[in-house]
Structure formats: C-alpha cells, structure tokens
Amino acid sequence: MSRFARRLSNNFGGGSGLLGAVIVVTLLVLAVGAPWIAPRDPLAVDIVNQMQEPGPGFWFGTDQSGRDVLSRVIWGARASISVAAIAVVIGMAGGVSLGLMAGFYRGGWVEQITMRFLEAIAAIPILIWAIALVGIFGVGDTHWGPFKVGSELKLSVLLGVLYVPTLARVTYTTAAVESQAYYVLARRLQGTSSPRIILSDVLPNCLSPVIVQSTLLLAIGIVIEASVSFVGLGVQPPTPSWGNMLADARNYLLSGDWWLSVFPGATISLSVVGFNLLGDGLRDRLDPRHATAALAT
Incomplete structure (x- = not known):
C-alpha cells in the first residue's frame, strides 16, 4: 500500500497534486451522480421547512423556499463543471490548431495575422468579455433554426x-x-509533408503544457460561470448553480442565515483550489525543466 501510494503521488507530481486529484475526482463523481447522490429534489419547494439551520434532517440547511441546500450544491456541481469542461474542449480545439499553425510557420504572414488577432482579444480580461457577450446574446434559450441552445x-x-x-x-x-x-529538419529532408510533421511530431510535444494550462482554465471557468450566474446572466433559476445560489443568499447576509452563502461559496473555493493543485502537480510531472529546477534548489 505504501508503494502504491508513493507511485500514485509521483504520478500527480507530489502530495499536493494528489490532493488536487482527489478533490477533482470527488467533484466529478458528484456532478455525474447527482441524481443518485443528492438526498432530495433540488427544485422541490417545502414551505414548512423554510430557512432550517444545518442539522440531521438537512445537513446544509434549507433556503427561503424550503429547498435542500445540500442537494442544490451537488446539482450545482453539474452546471459549473459542465460549463467549464465544454469551454476548455472548445478552447483546446481552436487554440491548439491556431497555435500549431502559427508556431510551425513562424516568421510568415500566418503567424503575424494569427498572433496579432489573438493578442488583441487577450488584451481584455476574460470575465469582462464573458459578461459583455452574454449581455449581447441574452440569457435563456436561443433558437437557431430547428436547434435550441x-x-x-x-x-x-x-x-x-x-x-x-x-x-x-x-x-x-x-x-x-x-x-x-x-x-523536424530530418523529417523534412525525408520528404515528409508539413501536415504530417505537425500532427505526428510537433503536436505530441505540445500537449504537456496545453494539458496543464487546460486544468487551470477549468478553475477559471468555474469562477467565471459563478460570477456570470451571480449577476443573472448565466445559468437561470430554478436550475441550481453555485453562482445563482450566492445571488439568492446575498439578501440574507445580515440576518444570520450564514449557511446559504457559506456552503456554495466554500464549494467554489474548494473546486478552484483542487484544480489549481492538480495543475501544479501535472506541471511538476510533465515538465522536466520545472522538475530539474526544483531539484536544483
């Protein structure tokens, strides 16, 4: 068991990386298994049990509508993590493709046009972009022809x-x-085409930093989703989301009903810490230069 624990810890870059992996896996289990793990229906209104403090019947208490806060926190994991995960997949598809083309054809017009355009977008913080674009496209469902988004x-x-x-x-x-x-120069002398060199040689060596950065972007995505939902531009009630739960709880900050804000806020913090620890662990594991520098110090 001790050998297995050391090997598992080394695979995630040390104890902190392993702790981050445990937190992330726990969140994923809660998000996927929410219908079976949540003790109650997160949308069920129970007027009799309004504003119940945390206790044996309701471990995280209830909100102003008598809904179980624990069940809503568990279901909120599904909304927050799914939004962040889909965003990272889309970002990887576009970012890796553009970055590969610009890096492989460095010094040409492809690099100049691509990188200057991306730098202009990156000059504005992501949260500002998110709030602006969601405000432009509106909230709620959008119908594009036969498709409902x-x-x-x-x-x-x-x-x-x-x-x-x-x-x-x-x-x-x-x-x-x-x-x-x-x-790469040798492959070119062999007559290998550029697309094949990019996909079979250059791309595999670019994946390590991309995976680490994607892990950190998952944490950022959770914060942005909560922020946008907090101001009413993200996941719409009554669908539970950590952001809109905090938005509902702000009206009770001074009334002593602390559990309404503490539990969703703590879950957001724990999620961000978990993904950041996992990202740091993967960086230590996948980046040999960082590992060498750490040993030298």
Whole structure:
C-alpha cells in the first residue's frame, strides 16, 4: 500500500497534486451522480421547512423556499463543471490548431495575422468579455433554426472562444521551438509533408503544457460561470448553480442565515483550489525543466 501510494503521488507530481486529484475526482463523481447522490429534489419547494439551520434532517440547511441546500450544491456541481469542461474542449480545439499553425510557420504572414488577432482579444480580461457577450446574446434559450441552445451551452461556447487565445499562445511557444528541432529538419529532408510533421511530431510535444494550462482554465471557468450566474446572466433559476445560489443568499447576509452563502461559496473555493493543485502537480510531472529546477534548489 505504501508503494502504491508513493507511485500514485509521483504520478500527480507530489502530495499536493494528489490532493488536487482527489478533490477533482470527488467533484466529478458528484456532478455525474447527482441524481443518485443528492438526498432530495433540488427544485422541490417545502414551505414548512423554510430557512432550517444545518442539522440531521438537512445537513446544509434549507433556503427561503424550503429547498435542500445540500442537494442544490451537488446539482450545482453539474452546471459549473459542465460549463467549464465544454469551454476548455472548445478552447483546446481552436487554440491548439491556431497555435500549431502559427508556431510551425513562424516568421510568415500566418503567424503575424494569427498572433496579432489573438493578442488583441487577450488584451481584455476574460470575465469582462464573458459578461459583455452574454449581455449581447441574452440569457435563456436561443433558437437557431430547428436547434435550441440553452443558457449553459451558450455560456460554454462563449467561454471556449475566449479560451482560444490563451491556449494558442501556450501551443505557439512550444510549437515554435519544436519546429526548429533537428528531428523536424530530418523529417523534412525525408520528404515528409508539413501536415504530417505537425500532427505526428510537433503536436505530441505540445500537449504537456496545453494539458496543464487546460486544468487551470477549468478553475477559471468555474469562477467565471459563478460570477456570470451571480449577476443573472448565466445559468437561470430554478436550475441550481453555485453562482445563482450566492445571488439568492446575498439578501440574507445580515440576518444570520450564514449557511446559504457559506456552503456554495466554500464549494467554489474548494473546486478552484483542487484544480489549481492538480495543475501544479501535472506541471511538476510533465515538465522536466520545472522538475530539474526544483531539484536544483
């Protein structure tokens, strides 16, 4: 067991990375298994049990409508993590593609146009972009022809587009170095086509920093989703979200009903800490230069 624990800890870059992995896995289990794990219906109104303090019957208490706060926190994990995860997938698809092209064809017009455009977008903070774009496109469901796009998917797509510059710059930095490596020059002398070199040689060596950055962007996505939902532009009530739960709880900050804000706020903080610890652990595990520097100090 001790050998297994050491090996598991080393795979996640040390004890802090392993702790982050445990937190993240726990959140994923709660998000996926919410229908079976949550003790009550998160939307069920129970006027008799309004504003119940945390206790044996309601471990996290109840809100102003008598809804179980624990069940709403568990279901809120599904909304927050799904929005962040879909956004990261979209950001990786666009950012890695653009970063690879700009880095591989460094010095040409492809690099100049791509990177200057992405730098202009990245000059404005992501949260400001998110609030502005959600305000422009509106909240609630949007109908595009026969397709119906909910507020969660809409927010995920907007965040994914905003993640593209960050992931593109990370990919570009590595791809620019790898494209000048001797093995790439040798592949060119062999007559290998550029697309094949990009996909089979350059891309695998760019994935490590992209994976680490994506993990950190998941934490940022959770915060942004909560922030946008807090101001009423994200996940719409009565669907539980950590952000709109905090928005409802702000009216009771001075009345002594502390559990309404403490539990969703603590869950957001714990989620961000977990993803950041996991990202730091993966960086230590996947980046040999960082590991060498740590050993030297």
